[in-house]
Every structure is written in structure tokens, then in C-alpha cells.
Amino acid sequence: MLIVACGHESTSEPTFECTGTATTICPDDDIAAKVDAAPPGTAFQLRAALHRLQQLSPKAGQSFADEAGAVLSGARLLTEWAQEGNHWIHGGQSQAGEVRLASSCQPTRPRCAFPEEFFIDDILLQHIGRREEVGPGKWYFDYAADRVYIADVPTGRRVEISVLPWAIYSAALNVTLENLIVEKYASPA
Template sequence: MDKVAASSFPAGPSQAPACTGVTITPDQDAADVVDIGQAGTTYCFAAGVHRISRTIHPKTNSTLGSDQGAVLTGSVPLTGWTASNGDWVIKGVLPAAYGQTGQCEDNVANICYLREQVFFNGKHLKRVNSQDKVAPGTFYADYAGNAVLLGDNPQGQAVEMSKTPTAIESGAGGVTVRGLTVEHFATAQWFSPGEWQQAGLDAGSRFTTG
């Protein structure tokens, strides 16, 4: 599957408990705030969309929470599109091409290992594996040419691409995440004993959501 990074993961109940601690606002770099904090700190994300440009690494017994419905997103806006042969293209936004790890269930298209996803007004677009298959509702990521192509006119629309690999990573014990929605991260889908990675969360067995 290539949709793990596109999913939303609400880490906690819809009515999260009150959060008291160090406040993080959408205009702050959450990773920086947590980096300078002490073990055992509670971080309370204020309402709004927090663009996570760098993975957060909480220390032992830390809590990342929100009682205001905060959203952590790993996507970046894409602007500056140009029309090209019936498609729309933007250049210079992709990482360098990277190799495949594992095996795709669909070994014909063979694109499940590609992490970057594109969202059009919040809707996840379907990835296609060649430029000639681009149509409305789809996108093609040309890593060799460092270009993204759309079949929909992006003018005046909100187009975003997942970029940050993960929102939160921690091997520390006693880390809790609650009341947050984590979405649009460029997360690879993999599982190994004692660890899991889903929708931008990557942690060991002592990592708790609730």
C-alpha cells in the first residue's frame, strides 16, 4: 500500500483530557521546543495546524497532547505551478530518487515504497507510475526530473505534498501522545518486532497513545 503516509491518526479520544504544561503554538518549531525540554515534561499543542518540518523526539516520560484539537501535519504547500501539455507541473520539490525496500503487493506498478503524497484541497490524490497516465484526481512524481505533475488545475486551490518522514519518534520509555491528529507525513510503511510505524508515528513498545 502507498497510503499510510496519507492517513490521519487521531492519537487520543475526541474529548481529550485537559492539558497543562508547556504550550506549543502553530508558529513555533515543535521539535525545537521539545529538544530543549526536560524529561517528564508535558507539551500542550494549541489549536490549529502545526507544520512539522523536523521530527519531534520526546524524552523519557514526556507527554505530547492537546485538548484543543491540534493537528500535526508533515505536508508543505506547493505553489508556482505551470501548464504543460495538458498537465500542471511544479519542479524542484522532490527529494533525490531513492531505492526500493521490501516488495510491493502490486509489483506491476511497483510504487508502494515511494513516500511523498499529494493532497488537493485536502483530498489524497492517486499516484500513477508514468506521466502518460496523469488524469484528474491523480499525480505523478518524476524523481529523475524533480517534478510533480497533476491532472487537475491547481490555480486557486490548496495543493500540498507530504515531506517530513515522521511526526514523532522516540525510543524513550513512558512517552504518551494524546488528543492529537497526525496526518500527511511521508512515512514509509514497515513493521518489525517490538516497533511500529503508522501515519507519522514511529516508536518502540513503550510508546503509548490514548
């Protein structure tokens, strides 16, 4: 089994054209569909770009030799915000990842058992346990109301919340990954 769920975002531009017999995957392609449709042993090349909200399950012998700057992201971009008092609110957040043992959380990190993470311009915010504690650098997820709350002004910024639990999941043998950045997945701790 292969589970990958960490990395850093890159803003690199493509550095070369796809060559050889690799199946090219562009940013708007459905990666899972291409991988599922291909036979074992297929070589893939993800273009240097952000491939948002994608998951794949490679088959035996499949390889991914990607352009430098190819990024898989499990985060949804949040753009429609409403202001309510000192808070900014975004609704429609119906994802609820697998929660692990909350009893192992430190008092200063009460929501460590929840897999969702929140980023503003690639900076990780602290997930807090009560809406009243929302302040700069902190966020709150009201799971019952499907809403997130922040104090930082989101206007003109890239605001993301992790939603997918994994990027790559497979028990296949001889799968190769090269030059792939994997980031912002809501993987259970």
C-alpha cells in the same frame, strides 16, 4: 521506539486556553527545539492549529495533552504552479523518501514502494508510474527532474505533498500523547 504517521486533518478552532504548567506550543514554534530544550517529564500542549513540517523526539516522561484540533502535518503546501499542455507542474521537489520493495506493488499501483503522497483538498491522488498516465485524480513524480505533474487544476485549492518521513520518533519510556492528529507524512511502507 514510537513512530506515528497517520490521521485526518481538522479545521477546529481553539477550544480553551492553555492552563497549568504545560509548555505551550504555537503553530509557528519549532516543536523539536522546544522538546529538545525541555527536561524529561515536561508537559506540552500544542495549540489547536495545523503545525506543518514538524518532527519531534520526546524524552522520558514527556507528555503532550493537546487542544482538540492540534494537527502535525508532514506535508508541504504547493502554491507555485506552471501549466504545460494538459498538465500542471511544480518544480523544486528534491525530497526522495526511502523506497521499499517495488516488487510487492500491484500493477495498478506501480509506485506503492515510494513514500510520497499527494493531496488536493485532503483527497489522496494516485501516484502513477509514467507521466503520460497523468489524468484527474492521478499524479506523477519525476524524481530525476524534481518535478510533480497533475491534471487537476490547482488554482484556489489546497495542494500538498508529503515530505517528512516521520512525525514522532523516540525510544523514551512513559511518553504520553493525547488529542493529537498526525497526518500526511512520507513514511516508508
